[in-house]
Amino acid sequence: xxxxxxxxxxEQAYFDRAQKHRERRRAELGxxxxxxxxxxxxxxxxxxxxxxxxxxxxxxxxxxxxxxxxESRQTLYIxxxxxxxxxxxxxxVNWQAPAAQPYYQATHVDPRGLVRKRSFLCTGNQVTDFExxxxxxxxxxxxxxxxxxxxxxxxxLLLSELDRPREGSMRDIVATIQAAQYDLIRAPLDQVLVxxxxxxxxxxxxxxxxxxxxxxxHQDRLGAADVLVVGPHPAFTSYIRxxxxxxxxxxxxxxxxxxxxxxxxxGRSEPVEASRLKGEARMARLLARALDARVGTPxxxxxxxxxxxxxxxxxxxxxxxxxxxxxxxxxxxxRRGLLRARLHDLARERGAPVDRExxxxxxxxxxRLWPQxxxxxxxxxxxxxxxxxxxxxxxxxxxxxVALLQRKGADRLSNEVWSAADLPLLDEAEDLxxxxxxxxxxxxxxxxxxxxxxxLRCVARRSATxxxxxxxxxxxxxxxxxxxxxxxxxxxxxxxxxxxxxxxxYGYRVPGAxxxxxxxxxxxxxxxxxxxxxxxxxxxxxxxxxxxxxxxxAGRWRSPRSMPPPVxxxxxxxxxxxxxxxxxxxxxxxxxxxxxxRASCARRSTSSARRRPRAWSSTRSxxxxxxxSSTATHAATGCSSRR
Numbered sequence: 001x002x003x004x005x006x007x008x009x010x011e012q013a014y015f016d017r018a019q020k021h022r023e024r025r026r027a028e029l030g031x032x033x034x035x036x037x038x039x040x041x042x043x044x045x046x047x048x049x050x051x052x053x054x055x056x057x058x059x060x061x062x063x064x065x066x067x068x069x070x071e072s073r074q075t076l077y078i079x080x081x082x083x084x085x086x087x088x089x090x091x092x093v094n095w096q097a098p099a100a101q102p103y104y105q106a107t108h109v110d111p112r113g114l115v116r117k118r119s120f121l122c123t124g125n126q127v128t129d130f131e132x133x134x135x136x137x138x139x140x141x142x143x144x145x146x147x148x149x150x151x152x153x154x155x156x157l158l159l160s161e162l163d164r165p166r167e168g169s170m171r172d173i174v175a176t177i178q179a180a181q182y183d184l185i186r187a188p189l190d191q192v193l194v195x196x197x198x199x200x201x202x203x204x205x206x207x208x209x210x211x212x213x214x215x216x217x218h219q220d221r222l223g224a225a226d227v228l229v230v231g232p233h234p235a236f237t238s239y240i241r242x243x244x245x246x247x248x249x250x251x252x253x254x255x256x257x258x259x260x261x262x263x264x265x266x267g268r269s270e271p272v273e274a275s276r277l278k279g280e281a282r283m284a285r286l287l288a289r290a291l292d293a294r295v296g297t298p299x300x301x302x303x304x305x306x307x308x309x310x311x312x313x314x315x316x317x318x319x320x321x322x323x324x325x326x327x328x329x330x331x332x333x334x335r336r337g338l339l340r341a342r343l344h345d346l347a348r349e350r351g352a353p354v355d356r357e358x359x360x361x362x363x364x365x366x367x368r369l370w371p372q373x374x375x376x377x378x379x380x381x382x383x384x385x386x387x388x389x390x391x392x393x394x395x396x397x398x399x400x401x402v403a404l405l406q407r408k409g410a411d412r413l414s415n416e417v418w419s420a421a422d423l424p425l426l427d428e429a430e431d432l433x434x435x436x437x438x439x440x441x442x443x444x445x446x447x448x449x450x451x452x453x454x455x456l457r458c459v460a461r462r463s464a465t466x467x468x469x470x471x472x473x474x475x476x477x478x479x480x481x482x483x484x485x486x487x488x489x490x491x492x493x494x495x496x497x498x499x500x501x502x503x504x505x506y507g508y509r510v511p512g513a514x515x516x517x518x519x520x521x522x523x524x525x526x527x528x529x530x531x532x533x534x535x536x537x538x539x540x541x542x543x544x545x546x547x548x549x550x551x552x553x554a555g556r557w558r559s560p561r562s563m564p565p566p567v568x569x570x571x572x573x574x575x576x577x578x579x580x581x582x583x584x585x586x587x588x589x590x591x592x593x594x595x596x597x598r599a600s601c602a603r604r605s606t607s608s609a610r611r612r613p614r615a616w617s618s619t620r621s622x623x624x625x626x627x628x629s630s631t632a633t634h635a636a637t638g639c640s641s642r643r
Contacts, residue, residue: 062122096216104182111135197504224251261423268419278421279452290392304361375429424454439464456492466496
């Protein structure tokens with residue numbers, strides 16, 4: 001037997017042993033409720049056992065995905081959960097534990113005390129292969145290679161993950177976390193961390209794994225139910241909601257930004273200008289002034305009839321109580337309750353009955369001075385009244401903008417249909433009237449670059465501590481709220497903690513065909529006409545479906561004016577029509593039913609004959625918005641330009 005076959009057998013024996021102890025521990029969990037002192041404790045233990053079992057990995061899943069050997073010849077296996085034997089000796093350590101950090105952080109420059117890092121390829125719990133990274137040898141190899149920096153960070157597990165077909169939901173990336181991603185995952189809790197990155201950089205997955213890491217390492221401060229993950233729309237939220245349960249954190253709350261508002265009937269269409277206006281931060285001031293204006297003024301003398309006798313309160317006294325309640329802290333409804341209590345006390349001092357059931361005249365006075373509203377009723381009344389809008393507009397809105405906001409409401413509140421831009425206004429009104437029902441100790445918001453200021457206020461008011469993870473890409477910022485700086489986003493979020501913006505540089509999820517030649521959308525952004533020529537040795541031949549460049553020769557298209565031929569890759573297959581190869585459309589189409597792979601770019605051969613995807617810089621890519629510069633665009637797609 002070869003030496004590797006021997007090692008595979010040894011590793012399989014270790015995996016089998018760890019699996020046996022993992023299943024033993026799970027069986028023991030079922031007996032835990034029987035040790036409870038009483039029925040109530042048994043129910044709580046049973047709920048805890050169910051949660052632990054639900055957070056566990058499938059019985060046929062590999063117990064570990066990696067192993068590290070340090071300079072003292074100590075070996076540590078890394079997996080999704082901790083596994084111990086009968087003597088409580090650790091067989092596998094949880095990836096979230098501090099002991100697992102060297103597995104993600106070690107490089108040839110700084111091996112973190114490790115001699116070797118081993119990555120396993122498994123089918124179920126069966127070890128089929130492994131790859132070793134010996135850091136001392138790797139440092140020598142990297143020093144000998146020129147122009148291939150960064151390839152050393154791509155291991156077998158990452159390559160196999162890149163080739164996995166896209167599914168209907170996001171998966172965890174525990175086994176393939178890269179060093180730059182891991183630094184963000186383990187970043188401190190007490191901050192507003194902005195994770196910026198282009199398509200395929202894994203920014204969303206990093207943010208979700210950061211949540212799991214924080215929950216594991218801050219159990220005294222943070223529970224799963226204390227975390228809120230906000231997505232831009234329901235489809236996105238549905239796509240990512242399986243990641244945290246797969247990591248054992250099933251109680252994390254997921255909402256799309258529209259679900260933060262009160263539940264109302266949705267689907268109203270309105271002009272773009274009105275939607276844009278409703279998203280501006282000045283709408284918050286308008287709503288606050290409009291609600292305050294609903295508080296009335298008392299009569300010079302307020303006479304109330306109790307059991308056949310009148311009790312009179314002077315207007316000065318009542319005005320003083322109203323003014324004090326206006327200045328009191330708290331939402332509108334809470335201060336309304338304060339006004340009721342103080343008027344009750346004042347009426348009793350004048351001879352009113354003591355029983356609350358007999359104080360209906362005071363209730364009528366409270367309703368007149370401080371009307372009761374729900375958020376939908378208040379906003380419907382405001383948007384339906386030009387007079388109310390004009391009075392609340394102040395210097396913030398012009399008469400034309402007031403006219404843009406005003407609309408005719410439905411005959412009944414239950415029949416009112418609301419637009420997407422109305423939802424943040426409803427949430428703002430709900431906060432003004434009743435306050436936020438629940439706040440969270442950590443909030444994650446994805447695709448934040450496209451959220452309006454009013455939507456960002458919805459997110460901000462859910463934060464109880466100011467700790468947030470903000471995810472997005474300014475280069476992809478589109479629509480009415482396209483931005484050039486994160487300052488505009490951060491200005492609407494809590495500022496009680498430090499704010500840090502960190503960019504992920506490399507993408508791993510870009511279809512390979514996008515690196516072969518630039519698409520027409522890229523060329524349409526150029527402001528000058530450019531010519532096309534092949535800059536590499538030789539020219540590509542007329543190729544049939546599935547062919548690649550001849551002999552793997554390196555070359556680049558320079559600023560295309562005419563169409564270059566599509567280059568097939570493992571990510572896409574080019575279905576080419578008959579005719580000359582120079583006049584075929586971009587992008588190449590995929591055969592029906594064929595699923596694209598996740599290869600980040602065209603693969604290139606190295607001296608060791610290993611084929612690896614070339615990581616691309618995502619700071620600016622050809623899929624970016626109109627602000628993407630031509631130079632960065634060509635760098636991302638493999639093109640260079642000349643006038």
